[in-house]
Amino acid sequence: MRQSELFTQPRREAPADEVATNAKLLVRAGFIHKEMAGVYSFLPLGWRVLQKLENLIRQEILTLGAQEILMPALQPKENWQTTGRWDKMTDLYKLRDRSERELALGPTHEEIITPLVKNYLNSYQDLPLSVFQFQTKFRMEPRAKSGLLRGREFLMKDLYSFHRDETDLQHFYDLVTVAYKRIFEILGLTEKTYLTLAAGGTFAEFSHEFQVLTPAGEDSIRLCKSCHLAVNEEIFDRKNNCPGCGTQKLESETAIEVANIFKLGTNFSQVFNLTYRDETGVNQPMIMGCYGLGVSRLMGALVEILSDERGLVWPEAAAPFPIHLLSLGLADGPAARAAGPLYERLIKLGREVFWDDRREISAGEKFAAADLVGLPYQAIISDKTLAAGKIELIKRSTGEKSFLTEDELCAWLG
């Protein structure tokens, strides 16, 4: 894409009404636009990040054999009354239909998926089953000052699984853990991400969270660096040692929960009477699990953790484009003239390129804007590099420089 055609351009100043680093940077760089506290529009670059993350997560979840669906945001009050969460869940948005019938605006989908599955599954032979969706969720957050880390409206991947027994649930639970770890590894978050033992709510003794260390987070965890495991502060009175090695020498850190895995057991299947017929013909309640991963929250977390004083730094798997082509010099100079054909060549090769083709913008301003936007690589064409028959390639995260010919650049991007 040509940067001159993009309707958002990086700004010098941070927005006055944001306190969170992720919101400040993403607004400045033109990735998101604030509509109100906790509610953002995703602009072209930001939308591309969401899509990249969604596709990355989808690929990993599909390897689990899960089937993709799409459930609605509007949900009948009755379903929420059945589980008792209509009154209990304080951050549930409620609204009225024309007939004054009350509805919930879904913050999660156990109340929908459980009765839905009941229509299709009967026998032990139908199990296990796992289904997932990427869907917009709503939560009436009391305070929403953390940018994408805590949204009133946010994009989430939610996955639900159905099993005949605890062993089968545990097996799938472990597979999801591995898939999540792979996602965080691909995004370069492995070192900062702790599988954290947390409260199981009303459903189970414990659940697991994937907590990413950042001062911007709202959770406190106690971590064991040698096992790379943690315990959420909320359960520290019940569990005060490392779930791996048992040591009580745990360090306190601030973190943000980007994903969780939860054994629901038979809590939802019992209230909705979701059963399967076992080999002996007896009906048994299904054992359920649920597995959330906040896509827009993950985007915010990536910014909090990877950005530096110059701006955003995207890992390749989440970057809106892998490379930022910067043509410097006079509007009709050799570099500007060479950049167009190179851009066209890359596009023809099917490469995704973001080209700063803006005229009458100084080299310094282009560099600053490219650093702010934070694509993984910057490819600089100046009259000087051109004279040497090269393009300068700078890795955004490390500043590492190299020089490539056009052919080498095309091959490398492939």
Added chain:
Amino acid sequence: MRQSELFTQPRREAPADEVATNAKLLVRAGFIHKEMAGVYSFLPLGWRVLQKLENLIRQEILTLGAQEILMPALQPKENWQTTGRWDKMTDLYKLRDRSERELALGPTHEEIITPLVKNYLNSYQDLPLSVFQFQTKFRMEPRAKSGLLRGREFLMKDLYSFHRDETDLQHFYDLVTVAYKRIFEILGLTEKTYLTLAAGGTFAEFSHEFQVLTPAGEDSIRLCKSCHLAVNEEIFDRKNNCPGCGTQKLESETAIEVANIFKLGTNFSQVFNLTYRDETGVNQPMIMGCYGLGVSRLMGALVEILSDERGLVWPEAAAPFPIHLLSLGLADGPAARAAGPLYERLIKLGREVFWDDRREISAGEKFAAADLVGLPYQAIISDKTLAAGKIELIKRSTGEKSFLTEDELCAWLG
């Protein structure tokens, strides 16, 4: 995908609580699940149709140079008060935030996009601009008995354009018309789709709708078959002749509006003070257009128009899979044994295949289910065709039969 692994299976009976053909068939075939009137979950096959349609539409809209974004469903009351639609729009869902602040659940996004664009555009040099999104919309429909044709929650592509003058708007308006026509052509709806002159609301004298002829529709149009143009009944007192040839010999038909294009003029830019600086430095209000296309409604319309007494009939561009592989005969017979390797071969070639690998299901039942699901082609492997070294290929829409070798099938699917 193996049909045995799909958690939904085609059912013999139509659901008792649906009256619309599209809902009856889509529920029976396992594409959608009703949550309440006008609100559906999209099951794996239905979700694939939505995705196919979304991608088809996206490709066409991108050729217009439009930039993709994602705006929120939660919208501030103030924006809707600014345009006066908070009180006027009777199908607007309203809800309250924790602080009792009122919010709208967006049925459309003029109230968001207009002030958003104001943050980024200043000069005539920034124009024209077009932005679009695929986003879930909410409308408090008084009656929602038409399945996907009239949803309370539905997926829509909405596109907004910004111009310096009427000529530029008209140019873009015409380009969108062409893009929409191409979409309907690819879906095989050209013959049934009429570009229809309709009311312009409070914004303009006229707008244009793309109306698809079906008795299931809720609109009445008067059409000229020779010009393939129509006039919406609602404006027939003002415009009672063909917009093409002028004839007054128009036929009355029932149709469903699947898309519209609308000249908004300066209605929204004026209330939000969205201006651009012209060449002489004077601020002028921007001229706007908006262009909707209902993705889930289009899915419903395709069913109403193309399905037959045996079930769904998908055009290739919307089908969840292009081909339904049916292996017949005994579970351990030659056909069943040959189908697996063929399926694996097709998957390795990157082909999308839906394979009815279900055991202990009769040939008759498999044929009936395949007809109900309605994939464009059925590839039959029976012991008989196998003995002749062939696979029988049946075109769902016409019943046309041909016989191919495995190699021919693989090459043809490419």
